[in-house]
Amino acid sequence: MKRRLAGARRLIAVDRVVFGRIAARPWPFAASTLPRLSRAADHGVLWFGAAAAIAGFGGTPGRRAAGRGLASLALASAAVNTVGKRMVRRPRPLRDGVPVVRQLRRQPFTTSFPSGHAASAAAFAAGVGFQSPRWGALVAPVAASVAFSRVYTGVHYPSDVLVGAAIGVAAAVVVRALGSDRREPKPPRAAAPALDAGEGLVVVVNNTSGVPPLLVPHAERLRAAVPKAHVIEATEDDDLPALLEKAACLAAERGGALGVHGGDGTVNAAAAIATREGVPLAVFPGGTRNHLAMSLGVQEIEDTARAVRNGQATAIDLGYFTGVDGERVVFVNTFSVGAYPELVRVRERWSRRLGSWPASVLAALHVLRTAEPVPVVLGGQRRLVWLVFVGNCAYRGTGVAPLRRSDLADGVLDVRVVDAGAFARTRLMAAAVTGALGRSPVYSAKKLQGLLIEGLGEDTHLAYDGEVRRAPSTVRMAKSHKALVVYHPGA
Template identity: 60%
Template sequence: MQKARALGSLDRAVFLTVAARHWPGGDRVLPRLSRSADHGLLWFGLAAGAAVVGGRPARRAALRGAASLAVASATVNTIGKRSVRRLRPVLDTVPLVRRLSRQPFTTSFPSGHSASAVAFATGVALENRAWGLALAPLAASVCFSRVYTGVHYPGDVLAGAALGAGAAFAVRGVAPTRAQLAPPARPRADAPALPGGEGLVVVANAGSGQRTVTWTDPAQVVRSALPGAEVLMCGRDGAEPLEKVLETAASRARERGGALGVFGGDGTVNAAAAVARRYGLPLAVLPGGTYNHFAYDLGIESVADACRAVEAGEAVAVDMVRVEGPGEENRFLNTFSIGAYPELVRVRERWARRIGAWPAGVLAAVHVLRTARPLRLDVNGRPRRVWLLFAGNCAYRGLGLAPVRRHDLADGVLDVRLVSGDRLAGARLLLAALTGGLKHSPVLRTSRVRKLRVGGVAPGTHLAYDGEIAEAPAELTLRKENEALVVYRLPTDW
């Protein structure tokens, strides 16, 4: 009891010291900052901004931060405030200019604002340490503002901060970070270690990704990380076509006993993979597109990651899928689809350069849900009416139509998901998703196969593979090619 009283006395003494002291600039900044964090608006605004303008790592960090904030806020309001009914500080010693225009009416312990601030910053830090450290001063300022404006004792703030950090770690326990879910060991493959990029010939596609005013020349990005690498540009005015540049690069890389590199998005990577396979070269994937699905599934999220893998000579073998049609043959590394998704990609690409990839994707999805019509196809010899046919190169995690990530890029299977085009299929699929029964919905059929035959395709139907749109032939076959390509990736213990 005496210790509790001593801590309470110390808490009030620190509060009075803060109230009595003059803090230059604090009167203008801290009350506004405190109000901006009401109901988590400051943090949800940062999360929304990251989701709109950032890439996948930024969206993942923002989602983790927002989830951590939600857990912390719920815990404070349902347990924390009711367990210790501490009265708010008396404001007599707090200068009027610091006080909030609207005083909170809930109990003082713990500080909900502090819990939310620390939960968001910690959640982001668990996903990306550098971004979390960048947010730390802002989170600390919000915490301090609660004492500065007289609405909390320092002990309330410390308790809220501890609760917020705990919430972030609790979320990580339920939804592990990407670093915790390192892909299992895939078949190791021989690839040369190229210190400084010596022997690496990189094709950089200047047309990949969504460019902004802060866009940096990809050649400069590659050369700054790997000064010994040779960089060939394509995708801009006056440059040669991608296919010709890839052939030139592969020929030079083979002469130098090195490797082929590619800086670009999934479509560019797919084209480079076919050339690397034909020349018998290992492929270094430097993420430079909008989505970079293949690079992320390799565990490579930045050019720096790819450069470390190239210099270490760490490589694995991955599967490819051959698409056979009348008189033509293509390959893909990620996904194939026919039906609603190719139309979604077409609409998204039309709008992406105007409003950004993520908002364009949302608008495209709304458009497709309104206008898409089922197709009649023969799937492995059986006639079907389908809304969408999806095939992934290797098994994807995630239920239903939301494949998230592959943990093995050499498992030898096609991940096939078919959405029936029966009456009210869209409504039934949505209902199954909302009730948690998507996995068992009769509208959705899933299978794991090595070969998929699709026939009876109507003229003018489009297909998509690795984000590229093409007109579908009347018949086609998808076949797995096991461990067909050698690619660099970070060691699992990095």
């Protein structure tokens, strides 16, 4: 017991010595920035603003990173305020040696140990970094500055800050463990070249896709991740299909692979060309939604780059439908007739606040209020529908606008139909309230290997992988099993 007390006294003495040296040392430019930064972090305001910026500029990966960071911050804050500060009621440091210019206008009145600001800063930075190392690297210096500012302004001892930061990191670890995606069976590996540093990889970057980069241009990030790859940048003045065709031929000559950085429509075009030229496809997420990349477990450019270097690839299915001229058109993710494009837009805006399933139901109700039903013939039966959704492979969930797939090579089309007719809105609303959407008489779903849609009018449009075009009177749909080899970090 005496040894423990002696050790505690030595730690306290060291704490005070370090605190005094920090107070006595001049820190260039710190007096004008650190107190303001410390105040900005009060009540998590700084981190909520950072989360909004990351979500706004980072697309889907950014939104996930921001959500993980805020969840970690909430857990760390709860741990510090409900347990930490009540267990150790340590008084605040004496500020006699701290220059007045550094001191905060409003001094904290709570106990000193541990530092809540340091815990929140570390939790947010670690939470963001676990989800997106790129955004975490941007946030980390700010978080470290906030933590140090608490000693610099004289409101915490160094040990308060260190323990608070440790609590924050621990909270982020817990959130990562609780919020990790459920483990899916690893897809079987397909033959694809392992391209060291990307040698033999030809990547087309569609600069018109997605959100403009915040700091580093997409092409520069790609060159850093796969330095030996040949990177081609496409602007709005370029013929994207022609560039993809040229890149695929060049990749075939080099025994490499075609890479594409862009949204769902860009990936669709690249998938069709890669299949025709017989080269593997490397999908680098660069659009707004990145549905195929999400299904592949790819969140960052570096995820795909790692798979390319290791030769990790799998074979996936492609869906096909007949276009106006009778040509066979590829779709990688989804095909739809009716109100699906608007439904997806509304659902994705609401899903961040409400969750996927409630947002799907409410988005369906919202769109059905304004949508015009479409006459179709399905299975020889004439029907009036608001929506025909066809997914390439089975999607999770009961809703009419599902998000994720577990298996990209299951050989089926996921067909979901919402009928119009008498009391359809009332029936769908009742299904939403009772949670029985899958048993609603206006909603039907089947897993098929092919589908024939007939009787489409001249003004009817269809959508596939984010692209919209006029529909022919008859659409035949089929699957091509394991038609395309794609790099997959989980293979």
